[in-house]
Amino acid sequence: MTPPLQLSKRSLPAKPSDGIGGTTGASIEFRDVGYRYPSGLEVIKGLDLGIGRGQSIGVVGPSGCGKSTVLSLIAGLREAQAGQVRVDPDGTGRHLLSMVFQKDTVLPWLTVEQNVRLHHTFTKAGHGKRSRQSRQAFDERIRELIAMVHLEGFEKAYPYQLSGGMRRRVAVLTAVAALPQILLLDEPFSAIDEPSRVAIHQDVFDIVRELGITMVLVTHDLAEAASMCDQVYIMGPRPTCVFSKHDVPFGAHRDMMSLRESTDFLDLYSTLWRDLHLQITAQQAGEATRVDGEVNE
Ligand SMILES: Nc1ncnc2c1ncn2[C@@H]1O[C@H](COP(=O)(O)OP(=O)(O)OP(=O)(O)O)[C@@H](O)[C@H]1O
Numbered sequence: 001m002t003p004p005l006q007l008s009k010r011s012l013p014a015k016p017s018d019g020i021g022g023t024t025g026a027s028i029e030f031r032d033v034g035y036r037y038p039s040g041l042e043v044i045k046g047l048d049l050g051i052g053r054g055q056s057i058g059v060v061g062p063s064g065c066g067k068s069t070v071l072s073l074i075a076g077l078r079e080a081q082a083g084q085v086r087v088d089p090d091g092t093g094r095h096l097l098s099m100v101f102q103k104d105t106v107l108p109w110l111t112v113e114q115n116v117r118l119h120h121t122f123t124k125a126g127h128g129k130r131s132r133q134s135r136q137a138f139d140e141r142i143r144e145l146i147a148m149v150h151l152e153g154f155e156k157a158y159p160y161q162l163s164g165g166m167r168r169r170v171a172v173l174t175a176v177a178a179l180p181q182i183l184l185l186d187e188p189f190s191a192i193d194e195p196s197r198v199a200i201h202q203d204v205f206d207i208v209r210e211l212g213i214t215m216v217l218v219t220h221d222l223a224e225a226a227s228m229c230d231q232v233y234i235m236g237p238r239p240t241c242v243f244s245k246h247d248v249p250f251g252a253h254r255d256m257m258s259l260r261e262s263t264d265f266l267d268l269y270s271t272l273w274r275d276l277h278l279q280i281t282a283q284q285a286g287e288a289t290r291v292d293g294e295v296n297e
Helices: 067-074 112-116 118-122 132-148 164-176 194-211 222-228 263-296
Strands: 027-036 042-051 056-060 082-088 097-100 182-186 214-218 231-235 242-247
Touching: 027 067, 027 214, 042 067, 042 082, 042 242, 056 067, 056 222, 067 082, 067 182, 067 214, 097 164, 112 118, 112 132, 112 164, 132 164, 132 194, 164 194, 194 222, 214 222, 222 231, 222 263, 231 263, 242 263
Parallel strands: 056 214, 056 231, 097 182, 182 214
Antiparallel strands: 027 042, 027 082, 231 242
16 A cells, blocks of 8 residues: 655645645636647537536547547647636646646656656756755755655666656656646556556545646546546537536545545446447447548438
Protein backbone atom coordinates (compact mmCIF):
# COMPACT_ATOMS: atom_id res chain seq x y z
CA MET A 1 0.00 0.00 0.00
CA THR A 2 1.24 3.52 -0.79
CA PRO A 3 2.60 5.25 2.33
CA PRO A 4 0.67 8.31 3.52
CA LEU A 5 1.88 11.63 2.16
CA GLN A 6 3.93 13.79 4.45
CA LEU A 7 4.60 17.00 2.62
CA SER A 8 5.95 20.05 4.37
CA LYS A 9 3.43 22.89 4.42
CA ARG A 10 6.15 25.43 3.63
CA SER A 11 6.77 24.33 0.07
CA LEU A 12 3.25 23.57 -1.09
CA PRO A 13 0.25 25.74 -1.87
CA ALA A 14 -2.89 25.88 0.24
CA LYS A 15 -4.44 22.42 0.37
CA PRO A 16 -7.92 22.04 -1.04
CA SER A 17 -10.76 21.11 1.26
CA ASP A 18 -10.90 17.50 2.33
CA GLY A 19 -13.90 16.71 0.19
CA ILE A 20 -14.14 16.61 -3.58
CA GLY A 21 -12.77 19.73 -5.24
CA GLY A 22 -11.30 22.67 -3.38
CA THR A 23 -10.32 26.31 -3.51
CA THR A 24 -7.34 25.99 -5.82
CA GLY A 25 -7.14 24.87 -9.42
CA ALA A 26 -8.86 26.65 -12.28
CA SER A 27 -12.50 25.91 -13.04
CA ILE A 28 -13.50 25.01 -16.59
CA GLU A 29 -16.81 25.37 -18.36
CA PHE A 30 -17.95 24.42 -21.86
CA ARG A 31 -21.30 25.80 -22.98
CA ASP A 32 -22.86 24.49 -26.16
CA VAL A 33 -19.41 24.28 -27.75
CA GLY A 34 -18.86 23.42 -31.41
CA TYR A 35 -15.59 22.81 -33.21
CA ARG A 36 -14.80 22.01 -36.85
CA TYR A 37 -11.26 21.43 -38.15
CA PRO A 38 -10.12 23.65 -41.05
CA SER A 39 -10.49 20.51 -43.22
CA GLY A 40 -14.25 20.84 -42.64
CA LEU A 41 -14.50 17.84 -40.29
CA GLU A 42 -17.03 18.63 -37.57
CA VAL A 43 -15.70 17.08 -34.36
CA ILE A 44 -17.62 18.67 -31.48
CA LYS A 45 -21.23 19.81 -31.44
CA GLY A 46 -23.29 21.13 -28.51
CA LEU A 47 -20.79 20.13 -25.83
CA ASP A 48 -21.52 21.11 -22.22
CA LEU A 49 -18.98 20.39 -19.46
CA GLY A 50 -18.44 21.82 -16.00
CA ILE A 51 -15.35 21.17 -13.89
CA GLY A 52 -15.03 22.79 -10.47
CA ARG A 53 -11.78 23.95 -8.84
CA GLY A 54 -9.63 21.03 -7.81
CA GLN A 55 -11.99 18.51 -9.41
CA SER A 56 -10.92 15.67 -11.67
CA ILE A 57 -12.93 14.44 -14.62
CA GLY A 58 -12.42 11.51 -16.94
CA VAL A 59 -13.39 11.78 -20.60
CA VAL A 60 -14.07 8.48 -22.34
CA GLY A 61 -15.58 7.76 -25.73
CA PRO A 62 -15.29 5.88 -29.01
CA SER A 63 -11.98 6.13 -30.81
CA GLY A 64 -11.65 9.32 -32.83
CA CYS A 65 -14.78 10.96 -31.38
CA GLY A 66 -12.92 14.16 -30.40
CA LYS A 67 -11.55 13.69 -26.86
CA SER A 68 -8.10 15.10 -27.57
CA THR A 69 -9.71 18.00 -29.39
CA VAL A 70 -11.56 18.83 -26.16
CA LEU A 71 -8.18 19.04 -24.39
CA SER A 72 -6.78 21.32 -27.06
CA LEU A 73 -9.75 23.67 -26.60
CA ILE A 74 -9.10 23.80 -22.84
CA ALA A 75 -5.41 24.45 -23.49
CA GLY A 76 -6.31 27.27 -25.87
CA LEU A 77 -4.46 25.54 -28.73
CA ARG A 78 -7.69 25.70 -30.75
CA GLU A 79 -10.62 28.06 -30.61
CA ALA A 80 -14.25 26.92 -30.61
CA GLN A 81 -16.34 28.30 -33.48
CA ALA A 82 -19.57 27.95 -31.50
CA GLY A 83 -20.48 28.33 -27.82
CA GLN A 84 -18.12 29.25 -25.01
CA VAL A 85 -15.06 27.69 -23.41
CA ARG A 86 -14.34 29.38 -20.12
CA VAL A 87 -11.23 28.73 -18.01
CA ASP A 88 -11.37 30.64 -14.74
CA PRO A 89 -8.01 30.82 -12.90
CA ASP A 90 -7.99 30.50 -9.12
CA GLY A 91 -6.26 33.81 -8.37
CA THR A 92 -3.14 32.22 -6.85
CA GLY A 93 -1.02 33.28 -9.83
CA ARG A 94 0.16 29.69 -10.20
CA HIS A 95 1.21 28.39 -13.62
CA LEU A 96 -2.10 27.82 -15.47
CA LEU A 97 -1.76 24.55 -17.28
CA SER A 98 0.44 21.51 -17.90
CA MET A 99 -0.14 18.58 -20.20
CA VAL A 100 1.04 14.97 -20.32
CA PHE A 101 0.69 12.99 -23.55
CA GLN A 102 0.82 9.29 -24.34
CA LYS A 103 4.26 9.61 -25.91
CA ASP A 104 7.36 9.73 -23.75
CA THR A 105 7.91 13.39 -23.05
CA VAL A 106 10.96 13.23 -20.80
CA LEU A 107 14.19 14.58 -22.25
CA PRO A 108 16.67 11.69 -22.64
CA TRP A 109 19.78 13.82 -22.12
CA LEU A 110 18.62 15.11 -18.71
CA THR A 111 18.55 13.24 -15.40
CA VAL A 112 15.31 12.65 -13.47
CA GLU A 113 15.93 15.68 -11.30
CA GLN A 114 16.87 17.91 -14.24
CA ASN A 115 13.71 16.87 -16.08
CA VAL A 116 11.56 17.68 -13.06
CA ARG A 117 13.22 21.10 -12.72
CA LEU A 118 12.77 21.87 -16.40
CA HIS A 119 9.83 24.25 -16.08
CA HIS A 120 11.76 26.43 -13.66
CA THR A 121 14.78 26.48 -15.93
CA PHE A 122 12.63 28.14 -18.58
CA THR A 123 10.83 30.59 -16.34
CA LYS A 124 12.07 33.79 -14.79
CA ALA A 125 11.75 32.15 -11.40
CA GLY A 126 14.47 29.70 -12.38
CA HIS A 127 17.14 32.33 -12.87
CA GLY A 128 19.32 33.51 -9.99
CA LYS A 129 16.97 36.32 -8.84
CA ARG A 130 15.15 34.25 -6.23
CA SER A 131 15.99 34.54 -2.58
CA ARG A 132 17.92 31.79 -0.82
CA GLN A 133 14.77 30.96 1.10
CA SER A 134 12.65 30.50 -2.01
CA ARG A 135 15.41 28.44 -3.66
CA GLN A 136 15.48 26.20 -0.60
CA ALA A 137 11.68 25.88 -0.64
CA PHE A 138 11.81 24.96 -4.32
CA ASP A 139 14.54 22.36 -3.77
CA GLU A 140 12.49 20.91 -0.95
CA ARG A 141 9.40 20.73 -3.16
CA ILE A 142 11.34 18.89 -5.86
CA ARG A 143 12.63 16.41 -3.27
CA GLU A 144 9.12 15.89 -1.91
CA LEU A 145 7.61 15.38 -5.35
CA ILE A 146 10.27 12.84 -6.27
CA ALA A 147 9.58 11.02 -3.00
CA MET A 148 5.82 11.09 -3.62
CA VAL A 149 6.23 9.02 -6.76
CA HIS A 150 8.78 6.71 -5.15
CA LEU A 151 11.75 7.77 -7.26
CA GLU A 152 14.15 8.54 -4.40
CA GLY A 153 17.57 7.22 -5.28
CA PHE A 154 16.94 7.77 -8.99
CA GLU A 155 17.46 11.55 -9.02
CA LYS A 156 20.68 11.28 -11.02
CA ALA A 157 19.46 8.48 -13.32
CA TYR A 158 18.86 9.11 -17.03
CA PRO A 159 15.56 8.08 -18.63
CA TYR A 160 17.15 5.10 -20.44
CA GLN A 161 18.03 3.68 -17.01
CA LEU A 162 14.36 3.67 -15.92
CA SER A 163 11.43 1.33 -16.59
CA GLY A 164 8.50 2.55 -18.71
CA GLY A 165 6.44 3.12 -15.57
CA MET A 166 9.19 5.15 -13.92
CA ARG A 167 9.56 7.32 -17.03
CA ARG A 168 5.84 8.01 -16.95
CA ARG A 169 6.18 9.08 -13.33
CA VAL A 170 8.94 11.49 -14.34
CA ALA A 171 6.73 12.86 -17.15
CA VAL A 172 3.91 13.52 -14.67
CA LEU A 173 6.33 15.05 -12.17
CA THR A 174 7.74 17.35 -14.82
CA ALA A 175 4.20 18.56 -15.45
CA VAL A 176 3.18 19.00 -11.81
CA ALA A 177 6.48 20.52 -10.61
CA ALA A 178 5.26 23.77 -12.17
CA LEU A 179 2.31 23.62 -9.70
CA PRO A 180 -0.23 24.04 -12.49
CA GLN A 181 -3.83 24.97 -11.83
CA ILE A 182 -4.89 22.49 -14.52
CA LEU A 183 -3.37 19.16 -15.49
CA LEU A 184 -4.45 17.71 -18.84
CA LEU A 185 -3.66 14.03 -19.35
CA ASP A 186 -4.10 12.44 -22.78
CA GLU A 187 -3.97 8.64 -22.46
CA PRO A 188 -0.86 9.02 -20.35
CA PHE A 189 -0.52 5.50 -18.98
CA SER A 190 -1.78 3.30 -21.81
CA ALA A 191 1.60 1.73 -22.59
CA ILE A 192 2.23 0.49 -19.03
CA ASP A 193 1.49 -2.91 -17.51
CA GLU A 194 -1.58 -3.08 -15.27
CA PRO A 195 0.05 -3.31 -11.80
CA SER A 196 2.45 -0.43 -12.54
CA ARG A 197 -0.45 1.56 -13.96
CA VAL A 198 -2.52 1.16 -10.80
CA ALA A 199 0.48 2.24 -8.68
CA ILE A 200 0.91 5.35 -10.84
CA HIS A 201 -2.83 6.09 -10.55
CA GLN A 202 -2.33 6.23 -6.79
CA ASP A 203 0.65 8.59 -7.07
CA VAL A 204 -1.03 10.94 -9.52
CA PHE A 205 -4.31 10.93 -7.59
CA ASP A 206 -2.50 11.82 -4.35
CA ILE A 207 -0.39 14.56 -5.97
CA VAL A 208 -3.35 16.15 -7.72
CA ARG A 209 -5.33 16.21 -4.44
CA GLU A 210 -2.41 17.43 -2.38
CA LEU A 211 -1.53 20.27 -4.75
CA GLY A 212 -5.14 21.29 -5.45
CA ILE A 213 -5.01 20.78 -9.22
CA THR A 214 -7.98 20.54 -11.59
CA MET A 215 -7.45 17.47 -13.76
CA VAL A 216 -8.92 16.37 -17.08
CA LEU A 217 -8.03 12.80 -18.03
CA VAL A 218 -8.70 11.45 -21.52
CA THR A 219 -8.48 7.69 -21.49
CA HIS A 220 -9.74 4.48 -23.06
CA ASP A 221 -9.37 2.74 -19.70
CA LEU A 222 -12.69 2.89 -17.84
CA ALA A 223 -11.14 1.54 -14.62
CA GLU A 224 -8.54 4.32 -14.75
CA ALA A 225 -11.24 6.98 -15.12
CA ALA A 226 -13.41 5.45 -12.39
CA SER A 227 -10.57 5.21 -9.90
CA MET A 228 -8.89 8.59 -10.46
CA CYS A 229 -11.76 10.99 -11.13
CA ASP A 230 -14.72 12.69 -9.43
CA GLN A 231 -16.86 12.40 -12.54
CA VAL A 232 -16.67 10.38 -15.72
CA TYR A 233 -18.13 11.70 -18.96
CA ILE A 234 -19.03 9.22 -21.67
CA MET A 235 -18.88 10.95 -25.04
CA GLY A 236 -20.92 10.10 -28.13
CA PRO A 237 -19.63 9.52 -31.67
CA ARG A 238 -18.34 12.42 -33.76
CA PRO A 239 -19.46 15.21 -33.78
CA THR A 240 -19.22 14.48 -30.12
CA CYS A 241 -21.09 15.75 -27.09
CA VAL A 242 -21.75 14.28 -23.64
CA PHE A 243 -23.81 11.11 -23.75
CA SER A 244 -23.81 10.54 -19.99
CA LYS A 245 -22.15 11.89 -16.86
CA HIS A 246 -21.40 9.68 -13.84
CA ASP A 247 -20.45 10.77 -10.33
CA VAL A 248 -17.69 8.68 -8.78
CA PRO A 249 -18.61 8.10 -5.12
CA PHE A 250 -15.22 7.03 -3.74
CA GLY A 251 -14.25 10.26 -1.96
CA ALA A 252 -10.97 12.14 -1.66
CA HIS A 253 -8.92 9.33 -0.10
CA ARG A 254 -8.63 6.19 -2.16
CA ASP A 255 -6.53 3.07 -2.09
CA MET A 256 -6.36 2.19 -5.76
CA MET A 257 -5.33 -1.42 -5.17
CA SER A 258 -8.25 -2.38 -2.95
CA LEU A 259 -10.75 -0.06 -4.67
CA ARG A 260 -10.77 -2.34 -7.71
CA GLU A 261 -11.95 -5.25 -5.57
CA SER A 262 -14.99 -3.44 -4.21
CA THR A 263 -18.49 -4.18 -5.46
CA ASP A 264 -19.24 -0.45 -5.81
CA PHE A 265 -16.29 -0.09 -8.15
CA LEU A 266 -17.34 -3.07 -10.23
CA ASP A 267 -20.92 -1.73 -10.39
CA LEU A 268 -19.69 1.64 -11.60
CA TYR A 269 -17.38 -0.01 -14.13
CA SER A 270 -20.25 -2.04 -15.52
CA THR A 271 -22.50 1.05 -15.83
CA LEU A 272 -19.73 2.95 -17.62
CA TRP A 273 -19.09 0.02 -19.93
CA ARG A 274 -22.79 -0.24 -20.80
CA ASP A 275 -22.86 3.42 -21.89
CA LEU A 276 -19.53 3.23 -23.72
CA HIS A 277 -20.64 0.07 -25.50
CA LEU A 278 -23.80 1.88 -26.66
CA GLN A 279 -21.70 4.73 -28.05
CA ILE A 280 -19.25 2.41 -29.79
CA THR A 281 -22.20 0.63 -31.40
CA ALA A 282 -23.69 3.99 -32.41
CA GLN A 283 -20.38 5.01 -33.97
CA GLN A 284 -20.11 1.74 -35.90
CA ALA A 285 -23.70 2.13 -37.13
CA GLY A 286 -22.89 5.71 -38.26
CA GLU A 287 -19.80 4.52 -40.09
CA ALA A 288 -21.77 1.72 -41.78
CA THR A 289 -24.43 4.23 -42.88
CA ARG A 290 -21.75 6.52 -44.31
CA VAL A 291 -20.11 3.64 -46.19
CA ASP A 292 -23.52 2.52 -47.55
CA GLY A 293 -24.21 6.10 -48.59
CA GLU A 294 -20.94 6.27 -50.46
CA VAL A 295 -21.59 2.92 -52.15
CA ASN A 296 -25.09 3.94 -53.19
CA GLU A 297 -23.97 7.24 -54.68
N1 LIG B 1 -5.47 18.67 -37.18
C1 LIG B 1 -6.51 17.96 -37.60
N2 LIG B 1 -7.09 18.22 -38.79
C2 LIG B 1 -8.15 17.52 -39.22
N3 LIG B 1 -8.72 16.52 -38.54
C3 LIG B 1 -8.17 16.20 -37.36
C4 LIG B 1 -7.05 16.90 -36.82
N4 LIG B 1 -6.74 16.36 -35.63
C5 LIG B 1 -7.63 15.38 -35.42
N5 LIG B 1 -8.48 15.28 -36.45
C6 LIG B 1 -9.59 14.34 -36.59
O1 LIG B 1 -10.56 14.73 -35.64
C7 LIG B 1 -11.20 13.59 -35.08
C8 LIG B 1 -11.09 13.67 -33.57
O2 LIG B 1 -9.72 13.56 -33.22
P1 LIG B 1 -9.28 13.43 -31.69
O3 LIG B 1 -7.83 13.15 -31.70
O4 LIG B 1 -9.78 14.60 -30.96
O5 LIG B 1 -10.11 12.14 -31.25
P2 LIG B 1 -9.91 11.19 -29.99
O6 LIG B 1 -11.27 10.87 -29.49
O7 LIG B 1 -8.96 11.80 -29.04
O8 LIG B 1 -9.22 9.94 -30.71
P3 LIG B 1 -8.55 8.63 -30.07
O9 LIG B 1 -9.58 8.00 -29.18
O10 LIG B 1 -8.28 7.75 -31.25
O11 LIG B 1 -7.32 9.06 -29.36
C9 LIG B 1 -10.51 12.37 -35.70
O12 LIG B 1 -11.31 11.91 -36.75
C10 LIG B 1 -9.21 12.91 -36.23
O13 LIG B 1 -8.80 12.20 -37.35
